[in-house]
Amino acid sequence: MVFAQLCLKQRVLPAIRTLLQVLIKNNKMKVLVIGAGNMGLTYAEGMATSPLLNRRKLRVYDISPERINILKNMDIFDVYDELEACLPQADVVFLAVKPFHCEDLFQKIRPMVNEQQIFVSLMAGVTIEAIQKGLGVKKVVRTMPNLPAQVGKGITSYTEAPEVSRVELLMVRNLLDTTGKSIRVKNENFIDASTGISGSGPAYVFYFMQSMMEAALKMGFSENDSKVLVSQTFEGAVELFNQNSISPNTWMERVASKGGTTRAALDSMEDNNVKELIKDAAYAAFDRAVELGKE
């Protein structure tokens, strides 16, 4: 029974996914991104350059005239400076303004939205309920993106209001995946938790990289050599991790022989409680995300 279910899942789900990709590509679905700053533009570019959408289906709106000019010059999607001209026709609307701008935005767009539209929020800390109430709609997907989306290596966690159907959610997922990968989480608490891991996570990696580069400089390497030594070490380690089903702990054991150099480094980290400090940092970001949501 379990085997049969597994086979069904392995065959049917990819087939549904492919079918949806064909549907998105061929139907008249229109996607609008509101707020084309760092994140909104990243998603707009990801969608615009994926085979899923073409420029006639992707629209971008921003409030800033300077930004509008930059966007028009990019010439990869249709750019609008009036919401009336693009919002009512959109099927999926990405909300990518800063959280403190959302109240203004909600007031402005509320008269133009309808209950069939799906709203995908990239805004940190703004709850599904706040978006539903602010806009008078039901179909809302809340996400937590991260910065590597800019290079197609992002990870977006998402969760949805019950009114979003499975098919609609799969469509949204396909759109999110144009910037990397995505995972569906079971509720909004996990959106705040993923802020602590993947949302803020790139900064933890940069912190580690910066520390190693400073050590390399202190040892006498040039700036360029320090950069290459560190970035290639990170890239190589991640590649090893991705290509094998071996835990980081096992990799550490493999690299660190008794009495050797790596063991000395790992012992120093253990003595200084580095692992616990990193966990505390992730929890600090998680707690702050919860707090911001309440403000």
Ligand SMILES: NC(=O)c1ccc[n+]([C@@H]2O[C@H](COP(=O)([O-])OP(=O)(O)OC[C@H]3O[C@@H](n4cnc5c(N)ncnc54)[C@H](OP(=O)(O)O)[C@@H]3O)[C@@H](O)[C@H]2O)c1
């Ligand atoms: N950046 C990240 O790494 C990251 C990570 C996770 C989540 N997020 C979320 O992504 C969202 C966007 O962040 P961001 O860093 O991309 O911000 P951003 O660079 O400031 O971009 C927001 C854009 O929206 C414009 N805007 C403001 N009010 C608007 C309105 N009423 N209608 C249309 N456009 C409007 C802004 O114009 P002005 O500049 O003129 O205000 C700006 O161009 C935030 O909610 C944030 O929580 C960002």
